[in-house]
Amino acid sequence: MKSAVLGTLVGFTALASLPLAQTATTPAGAPTFTKDIAPIFQRSCQDCHRPGSIAPMSLQTFDEARPWARAIRAKVSSREMPPWTIDKTVGIQSFKYDRSLSNADIAKITAWVDAGSPRGNPADMPPPRQFSDVSKWTLAGLFGPPDYVIPIPEPFTVEANAPNMWVDLVAESGLKEDRWLRAFETKPSPEGFPVVHHATTSLFDENADIVSDDAVSFSEYALGKTGDILAENAGFLFKAGTKIRFNMHYAAKEKAITDRTSLGLWFYPKGYVPKYKQNRQSVGNVQDLDIPPGENNARVDGYLILKENIRMTVFQPHLHNRGKRQCMEVIYPDNHIETLNCVNWNFGWHIAYNYTEDVQPLLPKGSVLHVTTWHDNTSANKWNPDPRNWAGFGQRSSDDMAFAHVSWYPLSDEDFKQAVEERNRSRSQGHRTTGGGQ
Numbered sequence: 001m002k003s004a005v006l007g008t009l010v011g012f013t014a015l016a017s018l019p020l021a022q023t024a025t026t027p028a029g030a031p032t033f034t035k036d037i038a039p040i041f042q043r044s045c046q047d048c049h050r051p052g053s054i055a056p057m058s059l060q061t062f063d064e065a066r067p068w069a070r071a072i073r074a075k076v077s078s079r080e081m082p083p084w085t086i087d088k089t090v091g092i093q094s095f096k097y098d099r100s101l102s103n104a105d106i107a108k109i110t111a112w113v114d115a116g117s118p119r120g121n122p123a124d125m126p127p128p129r130q131f132s133d134v135s136k137w138t139l140a141g142l143f144g145p146p147d148y149v150i151p152i153p154e155p156f157t158v159e160a161n162a163p164n165m166w167v168d169l170v171a172e173s174g175l176k177e178d179r180w181l182r183a184f185e186t187k188p189s190p191e192g193f194p195v196v197h198h199a200t201t202s203l204f205d206e207n208a209d210i211v212s213d214d215a216v217s218f219s220e221y222a223l224g225k226t227g228d229i230l231a232e233n234a235g236f237l238f239k240a241g242t243k244i245r246f247n248m249h250y251a252a253k254e255k256a257i258t259d260r261t262s263l264g265l266w267f268y269p270k271g272y273v274p275k276y277k278q279n280r281q282s283v284g285n286v287q288d289l290d291i292p293p294g295e296n297n298a299r300v301d302g303y304l305i306l307k308e309n310i311r312m313t314v315f316q317p318h319l320h321n322r323g324k325r326q327c328m329e330v331i332y333p334d335n336h337i338e339t340l341n342c343v344n345w346n347f348g349w350h351i352a353y354n355y356t357e358d359v360q361p362l363l364p365k366g367s368v369l370h371v372t373t374w375h376d377n378t379s380a381n382k383w384n385p386d387p388r389n390w391a392g393f394g395q396r397s398s399d400d401m402a403f404a405h406v407s408w409y410p411l412s413d414e415d416f417k418q419a420v421e422e423r424n425r426s427r428s429q430g431h432r433t434t435g436g437g438q
């Protein structure tokens with residue numbers, strides 16, 4: 001299976017080889033790189049497209065970006081880049097840390113390329129972005145380096161051309177006191193990045209049987225995955241003595257590579273106790289998957305009945321190679337239905353979508369979360385390892401899954417009523433509060 005980065009590189013290279021006219025002067029009114037395009041790239045592209053990061057080329061300067069102009073135009077016009085798989089035509093559209101491009105951004109990039117990709121006045125160029133040495137943590141730009149890092153017990157070497165392997169590695173946290181978390185992230189080491197297909201972490205009490213299933217699902221890394229950020233008034237209690245089970249999926253390369261994946265934790269200040277305890281759960285999980293060869297719309301539906309009022313904070317779909325699309329809707333107790341979000345799945349990017357506070361879904365107990373997932377087992381799906389074969393549920397990428405990781409915190413009846421009243425009051429005042437409320 002080709003990696004997302006390799007697939008992107010092939011697409012960019014093919015498009016970049018096409019001829020592109022270069023005008024000697026900038027057409028009147030045309031966007032320029034220095035004034036119009038560089039700010040977009042800095043905001044939405046350069047976390048990946050810079051030296052030493054995962055993208056196949058840097059887009060920090062005009063000379064770096066100019067040869068890729070046609071490829072950039074094609075990728076942004078199709079919304080393949082930057083990676084943001086939320087369907088912008090349905091559901092909630094307000095997220096924290098949204099790196100997607102607006103229609104105006106895409107139009108500006110398209111016009112720049114069509115005008116011959118002019119450089120513009122060097123004086124218009126914004127100062128270059130500064131990146132920290134710990135920028136391998138996607139949340140470092142927001143919170144600084146992690147307050148506490150827990151690596152797998154020892155460096156793990158994946159030998160050249162070894163078969164795919166799934167390994168459970170258990171680490172002691174070493175934490176001596178209970179701490180409330182505000183954010184967390186699982187990441188491979190820079191050297192190990194090419195061989196870490198994904199990593200999931202589960203938490204155990206210090207006296208628990210580590211081989212049992214009595215664990216708390218916690219964090220996940222997969223290609224393109226961002227960290228998890230909790231609401232300002234919610235936290236996750238990470239207890240002293242906790243053990244971490246890293247379930248590692250390694251995919252070998254043509255040379256031996258050593259990895260030391262780590263879990264990074266960001267704490268609330270000592271003594272601070274958040275009002276709400278954050279929950280994270282797999283929603284709509286269907287394991288009875290039947291994906292026939294040649295089928296491009298194999299559908300499954302999963303449900304979860306809410307036993308308490310909740311404020312939802314994060315939606316993260318999870319599918320494998322043959323995934324195509326996923327939608328999550330809520331069926332309220334009075335039977336009216338609201339679509340919260342849909343994604344057009346791209347296996348290369350596992351993204352946690354953090355709702356902004358003003359649109360976080362407020363869902364009363366008795367509501368039903370309904371997750372609908374579609375799979376594409378045809379040759380049109382570039383991630384499909386073999387469209388001739390039937391596929392079902394399993395842990396391998398060539399098997400598939402269908403569920404969503406969803407984070408929320410429960411609300412008492414009184415707190416829920418107050419939250420709904422505040423949401424309705426904001427709506428009546430014309431504030432942006434679409435989606436996910438009563």
